[in-house]
Each structure stands twice: as C-alpha cells, then as structure tokens.
Amino acid sequence: MAGADRTGGPSLSARFGREAVTTVLIATVLFLALPVVLTFVSSFAANWAGVLPRGFVTTANWEAVIFGDGIGANVAIGTSLFYSVGLALGGVVINLLAGVPIAYAIARYEFPGRDLLNVFAILPLAPGIILGIAFLRTYPKLSTSGVALIIGYSLLKAPYMVMAVQSSFESMDLQRIEESARSLGASWPRTFLTVIVPSARTGIVAGSIISWTLAxxxxxxxxxxxxxxxxxxxxxxxKNITNSSFLNAAAAVSVFFLLIAGVTIALQVIGHRSTGRET
Structure with missing residues (x-):
C-alpha cells in the first residue's frame, strides 16, 4: 500500500515528509528575507554598534537620503531614483513592442529559421558586462546618452519577456482562437490586439515585472x-555608499525596496485593467 512501510504502518515519508518540506521552505524563506527585513528595520535606527541596531525610531536616515544630506556629497537620491525608473520602464516598453510579437510568432507558426529566432531572442542572457563592452565598441557615440541604457536594458531583459509571454501563448490554442475571432468579422490586427494579447496577460504582466525589476x-x-x-x-x-554610514545606506536600499514593490503592484493593476477582466 502506498504510504506504508513493510510492517503495515505509515512510512517515514508519509509521517514526516510534509512537515520536513514545510520546515525547509519556511527556513529558506526566512533565510532569504532576513537581510531585507533587517536592512529595512535598521534604516530607522539611530546607531548600530553591537549585534543589533538601536535607538528606534528615527527618520533621520531617510531624511538624509531623500533630501541629500547623507549619502554622497549632499546629493539627493530622488533624481537618480526616478531616472532609473524611467530607464527601466523605457526598456519594458521596447520589450513589449518587440518581445510580444516575437513570442507570438515562435508559439504560433512553423517557419524556416524559427529555432534560430528563438535562440536569438534569448541570446542576451549573456552577462551585462559582455553586452556592455560589445555595445560600447559598436555604438561609441550613442553610449553617452540615456537612450543607450534604455536599449541595453531592453536587450538584456528581453529573454525574460519573450519566455514569459511565449509560455502563455503555448498554453492556448492560438489557431482556434484566431479562427473564432476572424469568423465573427474581426480583422487580424484587431484579433491580435483585442483577443490574443489579452489572453496572454498573465505572461505579459509577469514578463513586465521581471524585466523592470532587473533593469x-x-x-x-x-x-x-x-x-x-x-x-x-x-x-x-x-559610488556613494562608501562615503556614508551603513544606516544611511540601509535607508537608500529600503527606498529602492519600496519602489520595486510599488511599481510591481502598479504593473499588475495596470496590466489587468488594460487587458480586460478575468473570465
């Protein structure tokens, strides 16, 4: 009998398997989350001279970071923060415009060079430093502008968008969906934009979140x-973290943590609203 040992009693895996897996899962989550939580908590401390931060609760570290009195030569983090947000969102837009059609073509059609296109779509999984050197040597003038960073981010994170959206497309019967829409009089562009794309919203939202966060x-x-x-x-x-206290650095990193959480939630909400309601 499944789940029983030779004596007829429940096996060790049946008795302790679920508890062991749960324990390992909880321990792993705590191990990974502890540095993030401790960094966030310490950003509200007045000092950290011992094992744990002390002197709660103060907003001095956050004020120093946000208003530019703490991390680096009196430069506020806000300008760099929102600049990075814009660069990453620009990369996501490019990934949406290029990655979604590529994922659709790979999932929907059989054509010469299909496997090559699939490989090319995930090729930028190469480390950023390698792509950066290649980009710098190929486009030396373009690399002096923010446009270069946007293009580079889109190239580096495109594989995550393509793979996430392709997975959604491959889970659908694209041919049947297209034929049904076309039989009702919808043109191909309308079918793609109002039927196919909304059906893949889970992959699109997931790909956008991953691409933006990493970029x-x-x-x-x-x-x-x-x-x-x-x-x-x-x-x-x-460049500036070595010139400030750890608590100020913790506040700066915490700002970024909150930013990632906020943009992730916003992308989820916008994605679901713009692609239609769940069926």
Whole structure:
C-alpha cells in the first residue's frame, strides 16, 4: 500500500515528509528575507554598534537620503531614483513592442529559421558586462546618452519577456482562437490586439515585472556604458555608499525596496485593467 512501510504502518515519508518540506521552505524563506527585513528595520535606527541596531525610531536616515544630506556629497537620491525608473520602464516598453510579437510568432507558426529566432531572442542572457563592452565598441557615440541604457536594458531583459509571454501563448490554442475571432468579422490586427494579447496577460504582466525589476537594478551594463549625466541608481549607490554610514545606506536600499514593490503592484493593476477582466 502506498504510504506504508513493510510492517503495515505509515512510512517515514508519509509521517514526516510534509512537515520536513514545510520546515525547509519556511527556513529558506526566512533565510532569504532576513537581510531585507533587517536592512529595512535598521534604516530607522539611530546607531548600530553591537549585534543589533538601536535607538528606534528615527527618520533621520531617510531624511538624509531623500533630501541629500547623507549619502554622497549632499546629493539627493530622488533624481537618480526616478531616472532609473524611467530607464527601466523605457526598456519594458521596447520589450513589449518587440518581445510580444516575437513570442507570438515562435508559439504560433512553423517557419524556416524559427529555432534560430528563438535562440536569438534569448541570446542576451549573456552577462551585462559582455553586452556592455560589445555595445560600447559598436555604438561609441550613442553610449553617452540615456537612450543607450534604455536599449541595453531592453536587450538584456528581453529573454525574460519573450519566455514569459511565449509560455502563455503555448498554453492556448492560438489557431482556434484566431479562427473564432476572424469568423465573427474581426480583422487580424484587431484579433491580435483585442483577443490574443489579452489572453496572454498573465505572461505579459509577469514578463513586465521581471524585466523592470532587473533593469532598474542593472549594474554591470550601466557601469560599462554610462559616462556622464545623472547616474542610474545602481551606480549612484555604488559610488556613494562608501562615503556614508551603513544606516544611511540601509535607508537608500529600503527606498529602492519600496519602489520595486510599488511599481510591481502598479504593473499588475495596470496590466489587468488594460487587458480586460478575468473570465
């Protein structure tokens, strides 16, 4: 009998398996979440000289970061923060415009070069530093502007968009859906934009969230390509974090944590509203 040992009693896996898996899962989550939680909590502390931060609760660290009196030479984090948000969102827009059609073509049609296109779509999974060097050598003049960062972010994160959306498309009977829409008089563009794309909203929203989150924190490509002007947030923190206290740095990182959470929620809400209601 399944779940029983040779003596007829429940097996060890049946008795302890679920508890063991649950324990490992909880321990893993706590291990990964503890640094984030501790960093956020310490951002409201007045000092950290011992094992744990002390002197709660103060907003001095947050004020120093937001208004520019703490991290780096009296420069506020806000400009770099919102600049990075814009760069990452620009990359997501490009990924949507290019990645969704590519994912659809790969999932829907059989054509010469299909496998090559699929490989090319995930090729930018190469490390950012490699793509940054290649981009810098190929487009030396373009690399001096924010446009270069947007294009680079879109290239680096395109595989996540393509794979997420392609997974949604492959779970649907695209041919049947298209034929049904066309039989009702819908043109192909209307079918694609109002039927196919909304049906893949789960993958599109997931791909957008992953692409934006990773692009906003991209360091390697930014470090290679960026030359002047407002620095992306990752470079801003890298260049200034050694000149400030850990508590101020914790506040700066906490701002980024909250930003990621806020944009993730916003992308989910906007994605579901713009692609239609759940059926």
């Amino acid at each position: 906003a924190a991209e360091f390697n490509f930014s470090y290679i390509v960026y030359s002047k002007g407002t620095p992306p947030l990752s470079l801003f923190l890298f």
